[in-house]
Amino acid sequence: MPPSRRLRERIRGIVAGLAIASATVTAATAAGPRIASINLCTDQLLIALADPDQVLGLSPYALDKARSWMAVEAARYPLLSGEAEDVLELKPDLVLAGRYTKRATRELLKRQGLKVVELDAVRSIEDTKQQIIRIGDVVGHPERAATQIARIDAAVAWAREAVARKPVRVLGVSRRGWVSGGDSLTSSLLATIGITNAARDVNLKSSGGFASLEAIIAAKPDFIVVSEGDDFAEDQGRAFLLHPALQDLYPPDKRIVLPERLTVCGGPMLADALDRLVAEFERVSH
The missing domain is CATH 3.40.50.1980 (Nitrogenase molybdenum iron protein domain)
Structure with missing residues (x-):
């Protein structure tokens, strides 16, 4: 077998093993926090790492197939306006937002006592890995974050x-x-x-x-x-x-x-x- 093929087969085996471990841990994990997302990028991290019943709503851009990698998966969830009012009605345990999401919205949510997790725009693969780890911890599924990083x-x-x-x-x-x-x-x-x-x-x-x-x-x-x-x-x-x-x-x-x-x-x-x-x-x- 050529070296490149051996490498790919070995990598696939590692990722598959992590996926099995993730599924095992997930089955034994209690329900995590209920979360709303008001940013395109946090939408995708939330869908990828959380259980479906943890996702209360996504940003108005979640279905944009040109910009959202998970636009198809996002169709199963409610879309939010991006403003504070409909988020407050959902009474989430926490809200995911980007650092450049409308500041007035983020500040209003905080004043109303909601926990808002804000993410910066990433500029490197290492930045991306850190955000995956962070959101994996936030949603209660660090094992899924490990699987995605392995991918x-x-x-x-x-x-x-x-x-x-x-x-x-x-x-x-x-x-x-x-x-x-x-x-x-x-x-x-x-x-x-x-x-x-x-x-x-x-x-x-x-x-x-x-x-x-x-x-x-x-x-x-x-x-x-x-x-x-x-x-x-x-x-x-x-x-x-x-x-x-x-x-x-x-x-x-x-x-x-x-x-x-x-x-x-x-x-x-x-x-x-x-x-x-x-x-x-x-x-x-x-």
Whole structure:
């Protein structure tokens, strides 16, 4: 058996063992706290780690299939307005929110005596792991958090081996020419598995910024990373990516398609994001 296949089989065995352990612990665990989420990213962590009957409601963005990795699963739960009133009616044991969720809403919930757990935006795989551990503890299922972290670690190991065969430089380009900087989750994914981010050659802030078409072309990345692979421009923001000059240099076989729902938040979806990166590199390498 080739080394890469042996590695993947061994990793799968580890993850499967953790999943069995998780199921065993879950069966013996009493009902956990009842929770409402008012943020897209906390929605997904809550669904992935909590029991269904712990989830009282999710943010109004939970069903957005373009941005929510768990949009299908979210359909079984009530949607909240994102305001404090309907959360208060539910009388949850705690509320999950993002640090940038509307401040007035968060403060009102706290004044009404609710426990609000606030999460920062993640910018790395390690940040993501810490949030998974934190929410696993909050919902009362740390064993599920361990399983999800094992999935991410397995995906990292597999992706590193797969992309190490051919070092490349890529540039993440979004609507209107937004380029992901070095201090971003997408850049962390790339760096972790050994892919060079060409953003440093575009002279942007560490978090990223808008780059001109000329600057992107001058950076000369081997591939550009985009969130969509179709050739339809519904507005001017999308039209930037379909500019003839960019299409000539970066046709479909020079574009790595990494859907936004896999990188807009940090969570278990990063394992899928890494698997998608490997699949895309295999596609463009043939």
